[in-house]
Amino acid sequence: MNTRVTKLDLPPVDPLPERTAKYLAICEEKLGLVPNVLRAYLFDIAKFDAFIAMYNDLMLGESGLTKLEREMIAVVVSSINRCWYCQVAHGAAVRELSGDPALGEAMVMNYRAAPLDARTRAMLDFAALVTEASAKVTEADREGLRAHGFSERDIFDIIAVVGFFSMSNRVASATGMEPNPEYHAVAR
Numbered sequence: 001m002n003t004r005v006t007k008l009d010l011p012p013v014d015p016l017p018e019r020t021a022k023y024l025a026i027c028e029e030k031l032g033l034v035p036n037v038l039r040a041y042l043f044d045i046a047k048f049d050a051f052i053a054m055y056n057d058l059m060l061g062e063s064g065l066t067k068l069e070r071e072m073i074a075v076v077v078s079s080i081n082r083c084w085y086c087q088v089a090h091g092a093a094v095r096e097l098s099g100d101p102a103l104g105e106a107m108v109m110n111y112r113a114a115p116l117d118a119r120t121r122a123m124l125d126f127a128a129l130v131t132e133a134s135a136k137v138t139e140a141d142r143e144g145l146r147a148h149g150f151s152e153r154d155i156f157d158i159i160a161v162v163g164f165f166s167m168s169n170r171v172a173s174a175t176g177m178e179p180n181p182e183y184h185a186v187a188r
Helices: 018-031 036-040 045-060 067-080 084-098 101-113 118-136 139-147 152-175 181-185
Strands: none
Touching (some): 018 045, 036 045, 036 084, 036 152, 045 067, 067 084, 067 101, 067 118, 084 101, 084 181
């Protein structure tokens, strides 16, 4: 197992705790790979656990947002932040979940060029605003989402996904994290 997935020399804990090894085995079984972002955190199991807990809650947990909508937010944030790892990984997820390779490509390059309905565009415009200038968000911005049918919880979830990926993008970019090569071929 190639464990060096960043430009930092942070070897994984050895041996891995049994629960961590089981989690990675489930990833391998379900995804066909262990995402490098998970491998990058294996030097500190407390950080690994915190990362997967937040990711699993925001991206897989209960929400009025679909998995595709959350992945689209991740791609918009990652594109704005120019995070190579997350653009590749989450662009692949958008292609796979949408069944539309062109949509996945447009989302990575410029979501504004993608053929999106008004509700999705409003969500992604808001995500872009939060990514670029969260202190400039006003009640009118939140009201614009409500007008498109987003609940208060949905708005919070949009903001939380943006916040998580803003953090993840910075960690991935600054550590020189490499995307798994397998992502490049997904759903093309």
